[in-house]
Amino acid sequence: MAKTNVDKELLLKVATNARLNLTEAEIKKFLPQMQDILGAFSKLDELRDLKEEPSFQPIQLKNVFREDKAGKCLSQEEALSNTKHSKRGYFLGPKVSE
Amino acid sequence: MKVQSVLEFAEQARAGNIGIEENTHKILDKVFAANGMNFFNVISKDLALQQAKELDSRVKQGKASGKLFGLPVSVKDCICVKGIESRAGSRILDGYLPVFDATVVSKAKAEGAIIIGKTSQDEFGFGTFSTNTGIGFNAPKNPFDSERSCGGSSGGSAGLTAFADFAHVSISESTGGSIACPAGFCGVAGFTPTYGLVSRYGLIDYANSLDKIGSMGKTVADSALLLESIAGHDEKDSTSLNEKPSFADEKNFSTKGLKIGIIKDFFGEGINPDVSKIAWNSIKKLEKAGAKIKEISLSLNAKFSVPAYYLIAMAESSTNLAKFCGMRYGAQESLSGSFNEYFSKVRSNNFGEEAKRRILLGTFARMSGFRDAYYLKAMKARTRLINEFRLAFKEFDVLANPTMPVIAPKFSEIEKLSPIEQYAMDLCTVPSNLAGLPHISINSGFSQKMPVGIMLVADYLQEKKLFRAASALEELQ
Numbered sequence: 001m002a003k004t005n006v007d008k009e010l011l012l013k014v015a016t017n018a019r020l021n022l023t024e025a026e027i028k029k030f031l032p033q034m035q036d037i038l039g040a041f042s043k044l045d046e047l048r049d050l051k052e053e054p055s056f057q058p059i060q061l062k063n064v065f066r067e068d069k070a071g072k073c074l075s076q077e078e079a080l081s082n083t084k085h086s087k088r089g090y091f092l093g094p095k096v097s098e
Numbered sequence: 099m100k101v102q103s104v105l106e107f108a109e110q111a112r113a114g115n116i117g118i119e120e121n122t123h124k125i126l127d128k129v130f131a132a133n134g135m136n137f138f139n140v141i142s143k144d145l146a147l148q149q150a151k152e153l154d155s156r157v158k159q160g161k162a163s164g165k166l167f168g169l170p171v172s173v174k175d176c177i178c179v180k181g182i183e184s185r186a187g188s189r190i191l192d193g194y195l196p197v198f199d200a201t202v203v204s205k206a207k208a209e210g211a212i213i214i215g216k217t218s219q220d221e222f223g224f225g226t227f228s229t230n231t232g233i234g235f236n237a238p239k240n241p242f243d244s245e246r247s248c249g250g251s252s253g254g255s256a257g258l259t260a261f262a263d264f265a266h267v268s269i270s271e272s273t274g275g276s277i278a279c280p281a282g283f284c285g286v287a288g289f290t291p292t293y294g295l296v297s298r299y300g301l302i303d304y305a306n307s308l309d310k311i312g313s314m315g316k317t318v319a320d321s322a323l324l325l326e327s328i329a330g331h332d333e334k335d336s337t338s339l340n341e342k343p344s345f346a347d348e349k350n351f352s353t354k355g356l357k358i359g360i361i362k363d364f365f366g367e368g369i370n371p372d373v374s375k376i377a378w379n380s381i382k383k384l385e386k387a388g389a390k391i392k393e394i395s396l397s398l399n400a401k402f403s404v405p406a407y408y409l410i411a412m413a414e415s416s417t418n419l420a421k422f423c424g425m426r427y428g429a430q431e432s433l434s435g436s437f438n439e440y441f442s443k444v445r446s447n448n449f450g451e452e453a454k455r456r457i458l459l460g461t462f463a464r465m466s467g468f469r470d471a472y473y474l475k476a477m478k479a480r481t482r483l484i485n486e487f488r489l490a491f492k493e494f495d496v497l498a499n500p501t502m503p504v505i506a507p508k509f510s511e512i513e514k515l516s517p518i519e520q521y522a523m524d525l526c527t528v529p530s531n532l533a534g535l536p537h538i539s540i541n542s543g544f545s546q547k548m549p550v551g552i553m554l555v556a557d558y559l560q561e562k563k564l565f566r567a568a569s570a571l572e573e574l575q
Contacts, residue, residue, distance in 0.1 A: 004468065004471075006462075010462075011458070014458050014461050014462045014465065015458060017461050017465065018416060018420075018445075018457045018458060018461040019420075019423070019438065019441045019442045019445050020442060020445055020446050020449070020454055020457060020458070021442050021443070021446040022446075022454075026454070030454075030455060030458060033455065033516070033517055033518075034455075034458065034459060034462070036516065036517075036518050037408075037459060037517060037518050037521075038459070038462075038472075040405060040518050040521075041405040041408065041409055041472070042405075043401065043402065043405050044402060044405050044406060044409075044475055044476065044479055046401070046402075047398075047402060047475075047479055047482065050475060050478040050479060050482065051478075052478045052481035052482050052485075053478070053481055054474055054477030054478045054480070054481065055477055055478075055480040055481045055484060056307060056477060057293070057307050057337065057534075058293045058307065058308075058480075058484065058532070058533055058534025058535075059292070059293055059294060059339075059534055059558060061294075061336070061337060064333075064336055066333060074197060074198070078197040079197075079426075081195070081197055082193070082194055082195060082197075082426060082427035082428070083425065083426050083427065083430070084430045085425060085430065085433055091425055091426055092433065093425055093433070093437060093440075094425075094433050094434070094435060094436060094437040094439070094440035094441070095433075095435070095436055095437065096436070096437055097436075
């Protein structure tokens with residue numbers, strides 16, 4: 001991982017994926033920082049022969065099932081209580097297509 | 099002045115010897131007067147007084163019950179309290195009023211806790227000093243020296259716990275050390291449980307495989323009482339364990355024969371010599387009291403836990419933060435442009451600098467072409483680091499190290515640190531957090547009049563062992 005070079009093009013691609021618009025000042029600040037941080041993280045390359053299974057959780061989890069019965073959930077009114085954008089009992093979102 | 103223990107307070111309150119509304123008023127006055135210390139993002143005065151009235155009437159009806167009866171309890175901002183603005187220290191959650199309580203809050207309320215407010219923190223927990231606050235938030239100041247940090251990310255909880263001259267505990271949260279670090283910097287007890295022991299339902303997530311809700315109190319006993327009140331299985335959290343610790347019967351803190359491993363990697367290079375000496379002296383006291391002390395090296399954790407932790411934490415947080423897009427709750431703007439334009443606008447205007455940095459790094463680490471080299475590698479490294487701990491616990495009951503490599507730094511010093519220098523400060527707290535192991539930080543002395551924390555780590559679900567060792571150490575101080 002040590003050889004990854006973060007240039008402006010890659011940073012902007014990442015930012016677009018993350019739905020962030022970066023200002024020129026932010027680009028100037030983040031670009032060298034990302035390079036530094038990823039450089040420091042590349043220390044992990046020193047761990048040779050990583051054949052271990054990845055630990056997606058720190059402890060083993062078991063599947064937990066419950067009876068397939070409807071439980072309590074939020075009312076429509078409660079679910080909409082924090083939005084400014086609703087219409088006829090639904091969330092109103094931005095345009096998906098022109 | 100010795101502050102009444104939580105156990106004693108709740109007992110007196112249940113017996114009707116404390117006017118709960120009157121006491122709550124008094125405490126609210128104190129916390130409002132200390133507003134300049136920035137311990138709180140919100141003080142929930144109306145809720146607290148309403149709860150206090152209800153509890154007073156329960157006393158009159160002879161129905162007073164609960165381990166935390168009438169006790170003022172603060173809650174880290176990232177934990178949802180119904181009807182109280184809960185923002186995890188971020189402007190992107192401005193105005194968000196949860197319509198439900200987090201499980202830990204329901205449990206605390208059921209034990210008679212009075213919720214006095216939401217404590218300040220780094221935005222979403224992204225920091226070591228509570229200085230990476232969201233736009234419009236202020237960093238909490240250390241009660242021992244207001245030019246210094248409380249630590250982070252549960253800085254407000256620790257600062258308030260140290261400041262309080264009244265019985266109080268705080269529900270806090272740790273991802274990579276966010277309970278131990280501020281507890282160490284503020285000289286209070288911070289108890290982080292085994293991953294999964296406490297339900298995360300209603301927690302505004304940072305990194306799901308790392309987040310642990312825990313407790314802070316002036317003493318080990320106070321923090322343990324809160325922990326046992328909020329722990330236990332919860333079907334609303336699929337990672338919740340079916341375990342519940344109980345410390346009530348733990349009266350004998352004898353450390354005779356207790357095997358303590360001193361993690362020598364965290365006493366030398368990179369650790370302030372005075373801090374190292376103070377923590378060491380503390381362990382020597384335990385040795386005198388009958389504990390068996392031996393040095394051990396966790397060299398893999400010392401070298402690799404910080405990069406592995408940060409990669410995993412950033413990758414997970416970048417997906418968690420994807421849900422904040424200005425539609426259903428929190429900061430919202432007038433709907434204009436396409437959905438990508440709208441979401442990007444709301445996110446760009448409202449996330450703070452460190453949140454953006456971590457989203458970018460985490461998104462990068464998960465991107466096609468980089469995922470195996472970064473994210474997956476960190477996950478495999480985590481397995482190896484956990485195995486190093488497993489081996490250590492074959493020989494030892496608890497492991498010990500200084501909580502932080504330095505005393506609480508001044509805000510002017512923190513400003514000069516680069517992000518990577520700040521991340522490196524988590525050296526001693528990250529290993530047990532990455533492994534999901536229970537740990538506790540208590541005060542072990544003072545350097546330049548600032549508290550120095552010592553951290554004890556135990557094997558999975560060995561909270562009782564941790565409680566015994568920490569209580570013994572606390573008595574010997």
